[in-house]
Amino acid sequence: MKNDAIKSVVVLTLFSIIVMVLLAGINTVTAPRIAENEYKKMMDSLEGLIPEVSGEDYEQITDLSGYPESVQNVFVDKNGRGIAIIFAVTSQYSSGDMKYSVGFDNQGKIVAIKQISYMESKSFGNYYESFVGLEETDAADVEIFGGVTYSSNAFKSGLNDAFEAFKITNSK
Amino acid sequence: MKNNKMKILTNGILKENPVLVLVLGTCPTLAVTTGIVSAISMGLATLAVLVCSNIVISALRNVISDKIRIPAYIVIIAGFVTAVQMLLQAFLPDVYDMLGVYLALIVVNCIILGRAEMFANKNSVVDSALDGVGMGIGFTLTLFLMGFVREVFGNSTFAGIAIPFLAPFKLPILTSAPGGFFVYGVLIALVAIFTKGEYPKKKSFGCEGCPSAASCAKAQAGIPCDGAKAEESEVADV
Numbered sequence: 001m002k003n004d005a006i007k008s009v010v011v012l013t014l015f016s017i018i019v020m021v022l023l024a025g026i027n028t029v030t031a032p033r034i035a036e037n038e039y040k041k042m043m044d045s046l047e048g049l050i051p052e053v054s055g056e057d058y059e060q061i062t063d064l065s066g067y068p069e070s071v072q073n074v075f076v077d078k079n080g081r082g083i084a085i086i087f088a089v090t091s092q093y094s095s096g097d098m099k100y101s102v103g104f105d106n107q108g109k110i111v112a113i114k115q116i117s118y119m120e121s122k123s124f125g126n127y128y129e130s131f132v133g134l135e136e137t138d139a140a141d142v143e144i145f146g147g148v149t150y151s152s153n154a155f156k157s158g159l160n161d162a163f164e165a166f167k168i169t170n171s172k
Numbered sequence: 173m174k175n176n177k178m179k180i181l182t183n184g185i186l187k188e189n190p191v192l193v194l195v196l197g198t199c200p201t202l203a204v205t206t207g208i209v210s211a212i213s214m215g216l217a218t219l220a221v222l223v224c225s226n227i228v229i230s231a232l233r234n235v236i237s238d239k240i241r242i243p244a245y246i247v248i249i250a251g252f253v254t255a256v257q258m259l260l261q262a263f264l265p266d267v268y269d270m271l272g273v274y275l276a277l278i279v280v281n282c283i284i285l286g287r288a289e290m291f292a293n294k295n296s297v298v299d300s301a302l303d304g305v306g307m308g309i310g311f312t313l314t315l316f317l318m319g320f321v322r323e324v325f326g327n328s329t330f331a332g333i334a335i336p337f338l339a340p341f342k343l344p345i346l347t348s349a350p351g352g353f354f355v356y357g358v359l360i361a362l363v364a365i366f367t368k369g370e371y372p373k374k375k376s377f378g379c380e381g382c383p384s385a386a387s388c389a390k391a392q393a394g395i396p397c398d399g400a401k402a403e404e405s406e407v408a409d410v
Contacts (some may be wrong), residue, residue: 004239008237011236019247019248019250022251023251027258030259033262033263034261118269119272119273
């Protein structure tokens with residue numbers, strides 16, 4: 001009886017270790033490619049985010065200390081036409097898989113939002129587009145999307161962080 | 173011998189179709205069949221996981237004791253699902269984005285765990301691989317069929333390509349959840365008509381195929397299962 005229990009623990013532990021090692025091997029092959037894909041998607045989302053600003057016009061802010069946690073990247077137009085912020089938030093189920101790029105003009109008004117990834121079980125369609133043209137105070141008044149409340153709240157929380165990141169960047 | 177292998181392979185396509193006859197894997201079936209491309213992608217991802225997990229579980233069936241079989245199966249299946257996720261994210265990112273959260277949910281797909289319990293842990297590696305291929309093809313074909321009906325008649329497109337002459341007649345409800353249930357029900361009915369309702373009854377699997385065999389007093393005593401009433405009295409006797 002005792003031997004059975006020990007054998008069971010050993011077998012399960014061995015299985016877990018073997019699976020872990022195999023996945024680590026696959027990860028070493030796929031991780032660089034995944035990072036490359038993510039970077040490409042992010043750079044594609046910057047194209048046309050702020051009118052007349054293309055990818056090479058941006059300068060990336062590398063030091064994000066003091067920025068909200070959900071803010072992953074901040075890009076400033078070298079010619080001072082606006083700021084692009086990338087944020088990723090978590091809803092009820094997944095882990096940081098709602099990712100958006102937000103373009104701000106110099107007055108802090110949202111000029112465009114693009115969806116980079118959305119891994120939730122239920123879509124809220126183009127809900128994020130209802131924030132375009134709004135400033136921080138107006139954006140807070142936009143109601144959440146009925147039936148997709150967790151994802152809507154997560155998006156609004158990420159957008160608040162983007163406004164915060166805009167203010168930090170502007171003050172520098 | 174050859175016929176037996178062929179029977180194992182073809183069982184999952186119609187006679188024991190995992191979705192339309194065994195009614196397993198209903199959640200992804202309803203969720204991803206709003207489009208043909210997502211339906212086929214989910215079908216193929218599940219097929220890959222099903223074949224690999226069936227092979228490994230069958231090969232290790234003498235190592236995995238009865239008490240730890242469920243956690244052991246979950247570790248193996250979750251490993252393959254994670255591998256498929258990483259490979260799709262790296263090499264087919266559009267498909268990965270399309271399947272979204274449902275890709276990870278393959279881990280808890282009843283078809284995979286069901287086949288591990290009912291077939292792979294009692295049969296040879298080759299037979300289990302064939303069962304995985306057959307069930308996977310049956311699942312993929314069903315998803316394709318549902319995706320075809322829901323996308324073509326609900327959205328008047330085929331794999332995203334517009335079909336203009338169908339546009340005035342499209343039924344948008346087919347792309348929503350009630351429409352999914354409706355198409356699913358109709359397909360189940362059609363398969364029942366086609367197979368004359370001869371779906372496999374529980375007792376036809378025998379005690380070897382019964383997931384409860386390990387904990388069933390009657391199975392332990394070697395008494396054949398012959399219905400609920402008999403089961404009650406015989407278990408009392410045992």
